[in-house]
Amino acid sequence: MTTFEGEPDGRGRRIAVVASRFNEVVTGKLVAACLETLRAAGLDEEDVDLAWVPGAFEIPLVARRMAESLSYDAVICLGAVVRGDTAHFELVANEAARGIREAARDSGVPVVFEVLATEDLRQALERAGGAHGNKGRDAALAALEMASLLDKIAKGGRQ
Numbered sequence: 001m002t003t004f005e006g007e008p009d010g011r012g013r014r015i016a017v018v019a020s021r022f023n024e025v026v027t028g029k030l031v032a033a034c035l036e037t038l039r040a041a042g043l044d045e046e047d048v049d050l051a052w053v054p055g056a057f058e059i060p061l062v063a064r065r066m067a068e069s070l071s072y073d074a075v076i077c078l079g080a081v082v083r084g085d086t087a088h089f090e091l092v093a094n095e096a097a098r099g100i101r102e103a104a105r106d107s108g109v110p111v112v113f114e115v116l117a118t119e120d121l122r123q124a125l126e127r128a129g130g131a132h133g134n135k136g137r138d139a140a141l142a143a144l145e146m147a148s149l150l151d152k153i154a155k156g157g158r159q
């Protein structure tokens with residue numbers, strides 16, 4: 001039996017980050033932790049590209065474009081949808097999730113989903129460097145792990 005497991009090693013990787021400006025007090029912290037984690041994992045700065053979009057609703061189009069360019073080992077999506085901000089919370093959160101999933105499925109490139117969907121800003125901040133850690137860091141590690149895992153599967157366990 002072969003067991004496949006990816007490693008969060010950033011050396012030699014190219015990663016794209018798509019982040020939304022809406023609720024930037026949260027997403028800025030997600031982006032900072034994500035970039036710092038990629039750097040600490042060995043990625044060179046020139047091998048990380050960052051695209052800002054207006055809101056979470058716009059993330060899927062840009063994530064898909066970046067994934068389909070096949071220029072990256074993984075694409076990381078960072079956003080914050082807060083229920084208190086809008087009546088169409090569910091629409092924005094669901095469309096972001098669906099679009100990001102489809103970008104990964106259609107491109108074959110890992111597209112990591114860290115679009116927070118919370119009741120209020122406090123809950124979002126707790127996940128952006130507060131009591132619940134920083135989901136930007138988790139996203140970076142997930143992207144690197146997935147890139148490594150797909151490489152290993154492509155080699156069929158002969159490494």
Ligand code: INI
Nearest residue numbers: 020022054055056057080081082085086
């Ligand atoms: N976008 C977010 O990223 N988070 C939100 O909480 C949010 N709310 O609450 O409305 C939000 N709306 C904007 C949306 O993502 C689009 O940018 C906008 O609808 C234009 O297409």
